[in-house]
Amino acid sequence: MPSRCCIVIPTYNERENISALLPRVLRLSESITGEWRLYILIVDDNSPDDTSGIVRRFMRENKGRIFLLERRRRCGLGSAYKDGFKYAMEKLKADVIVEMDGDLSHNPSDIPRLLKALSDGSDLAIGSRYIAGGSIEGWSWKRRLISMIGNGLPRLLLKLNISDCTSGFRAIRTYLLSSIMDEIDADGYAFQIDMIYHAVTEGARISEVPIYFKNRKAGKSKLRLKDILEFIWVLLKLRFKGRTRHKL
Ligand SMILES: Nc1nc2c(ncn2[C@@H]2O[C@H](COP(=O)(O)OP(=O)(O)OP(=O)(O)O)[C@@H](O)[C@H]2O)c(=O)[nH]1
Numbered sequence: 001m002p003s004r005c006c007i008v009i010p011t012y013n014e015r016e017n018i019s020a021l022l023p024r025v026l027r028l029s030e031s032i033t034g035e036w037r038l039y040i041l042i043v044d045d046n047s048p049d050d051t052s053g054i055v056r057r058f059m060r061e062n063k064g065r066i067f068l069l070e071r072r073r074r075c076g077l078g079s080a081y082k083d084g085f086k087y088a089m090e091k092l093k094a095d096v097i098v099e100m101d102g103d104l105s106h107n108p109s110d111i112p113r114l115l116k117a118l119s120d121g122s123d124l125a126i127g128s129r130y131i132a133g134g135s136i137e138g139w140s141w142k143r144r145l146i147s148m149i150g151n152g153l154p155r156l157l158l159k160l161n162i163s164d165c166t167s168g169f170r171a172i173r174t175y176l177l178s179s180i181m182d183e184i185d186a187d188g189y190a191f192q193i194d195m196i197y198h199a200v201t202e203g204a205r206i207s208e209v210p211i212y213f214k215n216r217k218a219g220k221s222k223l224r225l226k227d228i229l230e231f232i233w234v235l236l237k238l239r240f241k242g243r244t245r246h247k248l
């Protein structure tokens with residue numbers, strides 16, 4: 001029997017991008033047969049641009065393949081993932097979850113390589129921009145610098161031996177997710193390092209797969225000051241937690 005893989009895509013004002021992304025992911029799900037059955041779950045936070053209206057149109061045309069989780073208001077990227085993961089595990093009985101941005105920065109054709117890494121024995125496969133074969137297109141030096149700092153700090157403070165800790169393109173086995181979900185507190189972008197940290201402490205097998213990352217062309221970045229502050233707070237909290245654990 002094929003394993004059930006749910007691609008979870010959080011969206012906030014991604015109307016234009018999601019219209020282009022959904023057909024590409026649907027095509028991929030048609031081409032992947034055998035080992036995997038793919039489902040798509042959009043977690044939308046009542047986007048003022050009516051992203052969910054577009055998703056509903058695709059749902060009508062592709063019954064049973066696309067699902068929509070609508071939340072009343074914007075509650076953050078990490079919180080969208082947590083709700084989406086619960087839905088994927090409980091309602092869609094997913095064995096594997098793929099995290100992916102809805103702004104076309106991630107290429108759906110990289111998904112089979114993430115899934116292959118799981119088939120080869122990983123519990124978590126991270127799409128990495130910072131290993132041989134990975135790349136970034138269209139970022140300003142400022143954006144590169146922010147990403148370098150965002151990646152360097154967790155590597156340094158939490159001793160994470162991962163090249164791309166902040167990547168939002170990953171595949172994870174749900175048995176690993178269920179065992180760490182309750183420990184992941186971050187509601188914003190810090191969710192990504194929170195998840196890796198707890199996967200590492202759980203002794204998970206983690207691999208990195210090179211990906212090609214393209215800067216968004218339509219819509220705006222959703223990264224807020226609040227997310228940056230939470231990121232620093234989560235880093236310090238995990239650093240402290242790690243030390244306390246070590247002492248015990
Ligand atoms: N549901 C939901 N989705 C969100 C929220 N914040 C961000 N997103 C989505 O999460 C994905 C990643 O957000 P981006 O703004 O692209 O973040 P980023 O890729 O780190 O930043 P850029 O490089 O500037 O694009 C996108 O699909 C967003 O629409 C949120 O609060 N709720």
Ligand SMILES: [Mg+2]
Nearest residue numbers: 101103105216
């Ligand atoms: Mg983006």
